[in-house]
Amino acid sequence: MFTALLIEQLLNGLQLGVMLFLMAAGLTLIFGVMGLINLAHGSLYMIGAFACAAVAAATGSFWLGLVASLAAAAGVGALIEVAVIRRLYDRDHLDQVLATFALILILSEGARWLFGSFPLYLDIPKQLQGAVPLPGGGQYQLYRLAIIAVGIAVAIGLYLLISRTRLGMRIRAGESDREMIAALGVDISTLYTVVFALGAALAGLAGALVGALQSVQVGMGEPVLILAFVVIVIGGIGSIKGALVGAVIVGVVDTMGRFLLPSLLALTMPAAQATTIGAALASMLIYVVMALILAFRPSGLFATRS
Amino acid sequence: MNRILAASLFGLSLATSSLAYAEPVKIGVITTLSGGGAGLGIDMRDAFTLAIKQSGNKDVELVIEDDAQKPELAVQIAEKMIQGDKVDLMTGIIWSNLAMAVVPNTVAQDVIYLSPNAGPSALAGTNCNANYFNVAYQNDNFHEGMGEYANKDYKNSFILAPNYPAGKDALTGFKRFYKGSLAGEVYTQVGQTDYAAEIAQIRASGADSVYFFLPGGMGIAFMKQYAQSGVGIPVMGPGFSFDQDVLPAVGDAALGVKNSASWSPDLDNEASKAFVESFKAEYNRLPSVYAAQSWDTANLILSALSKASVKDKDAFRAALKAADFKSVRGTFAFNKNQHPIQNIYVREVVKDGDMLTNKIVATAFENHKDVYADQCGL
Numbered sequence: 001m002f003t004a005l006l007i008e009q010l011l012n013g014l015q016l017g018v019m020l021f022l023m024a025a026g027l028t029l030i031f032g033v034m035g036l037i038n039l040a041h042g043s044l045y046m047i048g049a050f051a052c053a054a055v056a057a058a059t060g061s062f063w064l065g066l067v068a069s070l071a072a073a074a075g076v077g078a079l080i081e082v083a084v085i086r087r088l089y090d091r092d093h094l095d096q097v098l099a100t101f102a103l104i105l106i107l108s109e110g111a112r113w114l115f116g117s118f119p120l121y122l123d124i125p126k127q128l129q130g131a132v133p134l135p136g137g138g139q140y141q142l143y144r145l146a147i148i149a150v151g152i153a154v155a156i157g158l159y160l161l162i163s164r165t166r167l168g169m170r171i172r173a174g175e176s177d178r179e180m181i182a183a184l185g186v187d188i189s190t191l192y193t194v195v196f197a198l199g200a201a202l203a204g205l206a207g208a209l210v211g212a213l214q215s216v217q218v219g220m221g222e223p224v225l226i227l228a229f230v231v232i233v234i235g236g237i238g239s240i241k242g243a244l245v246g247a248v249i250v251g252v253v254d255t256m257g258r259f260l261l262p263s264l265l266a267l268t269m270p271a272a273q274a275t276t277i278g279a280a281l282a283s284m285l286i287y288v289v290m291a292l293i294l295a296f297r298p299s300g301l302f303a304t305r306s
Numbered sequence: 307m308n309r310i311l312a313a314s315l316f317g318l319s320l321a322t323s324s325l326a327y328a329e330p331v332k333i334g335v336i337t338t339l340s341g342g343g344a345g346l347g348i349d350m351r352d353a354f355t356l357a358i359k360q361s362g363n364k365d366v367e368l369v370i371e372d373d374a375q376k377p378e379l380a381v382q383i384a385e386k387m388i389q390g391d392k393v394d395l396m397t398g399i400i401w402s403n404l405a406m407a408v409v410p411n412t413v414a415q416d417v418i419y420l421s422p423n424a425g426p427s428a429l430a431g432t433n434c435n436a437n438y439f440n441v442a443y444q445n446d447n448f449h450e451g452m453g454e455y456a457n458k459d460y461k462n463s464f465i466l467a468p469n470y471p472a473g474k475d476a477l478t479g480f481k482r483f484y485k486g487s488l489a490g491e492v493y494t495q496v497g498q499t500d501y502a503a504e505i506a507q508i509r510a511s512g513a514d515s516v517y518f519f520l521p522g523g524m525g526i527a528f529m530k531q532y533a534q535s536g537v538g539i540p541v542m543g544p545g546f547s548f549d550q551d552v553l554p555a556v557g558d559a560a561l562g563v564k565n566s567a568s569w570s571p572d573l574d575n576e577a578s579k580a581f582v583e584s585f586k587a588e589y590n591r592l593p594s595v596y597a598a599q600s601w602d603t604a605n606l607i608l609s610a611l612s613k614a615s616v617k618d619k620d621a622f623r624a625a626l627k628a629a630d631f632k633s634v635r636g637t638f639a640f641n642k643n644q645h646p647i648q649n650i651y652v653r654e655v656v657k658d659g660d661m662l663t664n665k666i667v668a669t670a671f672e673n674h675k676d677v678y679a680d681q682c683g684l
Contacts, residue, residue: 002510004510005506005507005510008506009503009506012500012502012503012506015502016500016502108340108341109340112340112344117339117344117345117348118345118551118554118555119345119523119526119552119554119555120555121554121555121556121557123530123557124534129534130536131535131536138506138509138510139536141502141534141535141536143534144502210499212530213500213527213530213531213534214499214500214523214526214527214530214531215342215499215523215526215527215530215552215555216555217342217345217523217526217555218340218341218342218344219340219341219342219344220342220499220523223497223499255502255503258494258503258504259503259506259507262492271491272491275491275492275493276469276474276493279469279492279493279494279495280469282495283469283495
């Protein structure tokens, strides 16, 4: 029984990691290519979830909702890139943080204005309900397996996009030397808009997938944003590979910590104390891991530049 | 951030206003109007302003501000209201950790605070205060009701709550009356949205029932994931996990779940019926327990204002303590620690048309008191 539980929890950790990867990939791509810290990335996640919930409620189809979430997040992403973000590339990080923080407030209040303050309803699609048996006698929810599959597909897709296509070549060129690529005649501002919209679409996809599991409400993006920042700091800012590894580390460490710490502590102290102390320790575990990794690799596991 | 969402509801009174209300009264309302917990605060604010509006009392001025569910922000706003706006009374806080940050300092400055929701145990016992009135409940109460009711059907329960003052109070309250054994006890992070790890533990624990206290979005996330996971073990919770603010987002997964509260939209008394009617007419939705408690808070203040001047603190406190108002909860009185003595009901989630709501199926306690009152020196 314990083996089955362990496998299930590892899958849970992987699923959380994959979801964080979808967020962190966009964040790290935007930082790597444009040098921009985008705090509003969590709002794009929220927009994806709201778009999916609204369209699914109107049409009855989760899949249409998923398409809508990609379109809405990419659309809003492109819009704010052109309207606001574009003016921030030459400024320092403090200005970027201030402006994108303002965007969080504007987008949150905008969502509240459109959809109200009460959470929306979004359920997982019929085709993905139910569970599959695991070795060892346990079972695992099909929908969460599907999230893991989507995450792996996105990781492979991003790898192919960046290493095999012309757009990927430009993205890599933009990362290493932006003046030079502009001088070579590449339309840098369109490239930036495309990269930003791509990152936004990934965040929107994560929001829609997770919205079916959690509550679709204003402010849902900010807790995830903090974790996504932890992920890209661990993985090395600007590196997609780092984002993937960092996300899986954070997901697995967080889930296993919540699961194992209280029971481990219960071996040495009374059960009541072990549950409270275990819960408190589990909530700081990923930050401890981050501090340890940074102590040995100050610029993250796969730093692209110093 | 620090913006005023709404200032005075009404301007200066017309010359014709009644003499009993001649004196202007300023009430500071700090509540959660943005972020994930906003639904609760908005219900609180809407019921409060509606009660004041219906009373026709034009001398009450409300200063309403949003705490964004952040303790540090709530403390700043409270200071501003006491020092700057010179409010006579304060109310509005939803969350226990915010109440712990604001209330002790407020009552120490001789400002009367009436709690429309949070009731941390730390403020009900030895630290009770003459300026602190809790119109809602002591945090343990709803959970005690469900613990008592659970004895009927269950012997091995798995319990979980967030790791903050109200979460600790919740599980303490449940265990106080629950006589069976515990299959597990877990504290989760405040604001946690993914419960896969906990649900896997529940599945493996061999429990015959699950009791969870997860207010707001946390409860929605848990309940959805629990239903999707296919773990068939029956769940129960306090009313907060199955109230009008969360039911539409949880959906049919909540149908049939038993939960405990001091009030339900179908409670059979005149004040309650009138409240539900006017709330529905004004806002086009059903009120939650938070709205009901807030409505009572406003009416308690109005009843005291008609008896005593708010400037005469002793007389005003006595008028509040008399609790001479028509509560939507039917019977209502203050215990010596100025926390309610009230009935705790067990409700069941049902479908009324295509709207999910609650109906009362049992009474867990009549005229229930909290256990901390004995330690209070008032």
